[in-house]
Amino acid sequence: MRSVRARAALGATVVVAPALAGAGLAVLLVLRANLTDQAGLQAEVAAREVAGQLALGVPDDELRTGDEEEHPVQVTDEDGRVVAVSKDLEAISGTGSERVTPVARSSAGPGRHGGEDGDDDDDERGPGGAGPPRGEVSTGDPDFTNGAATVDGDSAAYRFASVEATDPAGVTLTVHAGAPLAAEQRAVGSVRGAMLAGLPVVLLVVAGVTWLVTRRALRPVEGIRREMAAITASEDLSRRVPEPGSHDEIARLARTTNETLTALEASVERQRRFVADASHELRSPIASLRTQLEVGAAHPQLLDVPGAVADTVRLQALAADLLLLARLDAGERPGGAVLNLGALVREEVAQRTGDRIPVTVSVPGGGGGFEVAGSRAQLARVIGNLLDNAERHARAAVTVAVRAEGGGVAVEVADDGDGVPAAERERIFERFVRLDDARSRDEGGAGLGLAIARDVAVRHGGRLTVADAGERGARFALWLPDAR
Structure with a gap:
């Protein structure tokens, strides 16, 4: 079943069906229990009425049992013998005895024997001679059972x-009185039939409503799918999928899809610019080197060896930068080695013997305590790129300071040049971007140094920003998290 609408409708039906069945069963059980309790109450009333007559000494053949069809009665003695039944009772079950023919019981018993001296009147009086003796009816909860009885040829189910009760002679008798369960059976049967007839209708309604609601909810998804298919076919990343006016998950999906398309378009555009800029940057030294070699081949005495070497070095540096950027774009993770950033700064500055302007280094405490985790070669490249940039723009001073800051290590490289305009402080970190004054310099780089420095800093969990260095100049701040 490939359709989401069909699966949703089927799932809703499968969930609702047992829920409705369980609810219906619970209703039937509660209804049956209530009706059975009502029948039991009626049976108890009838049984206590007969028991009261027995307690008053009414003879067994004179018991009034009310409507025999509504309340069949059976009376048994302590030995389980049937001593009285209601009129027209032909069969009974569920009372402990299925006999319906009463046996005569002796009227003799405690308090019913005549005395030898003719004290019959005294014996028949109650305590203190106040009247005839009486029995009693049990006040405890009666026992209930379900059974059946046949009265005047009609059989039915009863609640007994x-x-x-104890008669005046002290004999304990048990009265079994029934109340018909026909009303309970009819009510339960009617409700059960209505539920069985209505359940399929309810399930069809649930399935249909789920189908329609899901179809309407997923309609924008189909529009998104068609537009994505068209974008894939046309390779036009400037197109966007339609965004529904709702504020549900579908709308958020459309917005996220458009954001992804925007990021993909920007990435492709950056890649195109990168290829174009790389081709442009490579073309100049290659053309210069070819020209020098062609002149040298025709006129060896005119070969500019230093110039050829310089162009070759420039090509080598540019190729190394492009290779590093490619590795960073591929997601290469820095190593986990722990190194001292203060010592690394001192080493990088010490190796720069041909700088135009001397670099002033400030590392407190001899450089200890500035440990970070990462690639030594990549972090050295960051320090070198920042120093190259400062040397390119400084007038008379370049300073490097290392300090602990915010749970990490900060390295600041400052120069006293013209600084970076506020509007250009993010743009200078883009690849192949150089400000106009930098492009005017012959020694200007390809515009990859700062881009590489920021990418490496981010890969190490840090950041690289630029700000004013006071009255004039620029200050580049590198922050890396502490190795601990």
């Missing part, structure tokens, strides 16, 4: 209540 069993109540104990």
Whole structure:
């Protein structure tokens, strides 16, 4: 089943069906319990009424049992013998005895025997001679059972209540009175039938509503899919998918898709510019080197060897920069070696013997305590690029300061040149970007040094920014997290 709408409709139906079935079963059980309790209450009332008559000494054959069809009655003694039944009772079950033919019981018993001296009247009086003796009816909760009875040829299910009573002779009798369960069965059957008939209808409604709602909700997705297919076919990354006016997940998906297309378009455009700029930067030294070699081949005495070497060095440096950028773009992770950034700064400055302007280094405490984790070669490249940039623009001073800052190590490289305009402080970190004054210098680089420096800093979990150095000049601040 490939359609999301179909799967959603089927899933909703599968979830709702057992829920409705469980709810319906619970309703049926509660309804049956309530109706059964009502029948039990009616049976208890009928049983206590007969038990009260037995407690008053009414003879077994004179018991009033009410409506025999509504409340069949069976009375048993302590031995389980049937001593009385309601009229027209032909069969019974569920009361402990299935006999419906009563047996005669002796009227003799405690308090019912005549005395030898003719004290019958005294014996028949209650305590203190106040009246005839009486039995009692049990006040405890009756026992309930389900059974069946046949009265005058009609068989039905009954709820029986069993109540104990003691007659005036002290004999304990048990009255079993029933109440019909026909009303309970009819009500439960009607409700069950209605539920069975309505369940398929409800499930069809749930499936249909889920289908329609899902179809409407997913309609923008189909528009997004068609537009993405068109973008893929046309390779036009300037196109965007339609964004619905809702504020749901589909709208967020469309916005995220457009943001992804924007980032992809910018990435492709950067790649195109990168290739174009790299070709431009490579073309000049290659053309110069070819010209010198062609002149040298025709006129060896005119060969400019130092110039050829300089162009070759420039090509080599540019190729190394391009290779490093390619590795950074490929996601190359820096190493995990721990190194002292203060010592690294001192070493890089000490190796720069041909700088136009001497570099002043400030590393407090002899350079200890400035440990960071990463690639020594890449971080040395960052320091060297920052120093090259400062040497290119400085007038008379270049300073480097190392200090602990914000849970990491900060390195500041400052010069006293013309500084960087505020509007250009982010642009100078783009690849092949050089300000006009830098392009006017013959010794100007290809515009990759600062881009490489920032990329390496970010890869190491740090940052590289530029700001004013006071009255004049620029200050580049490199921050790297402490190795700990």
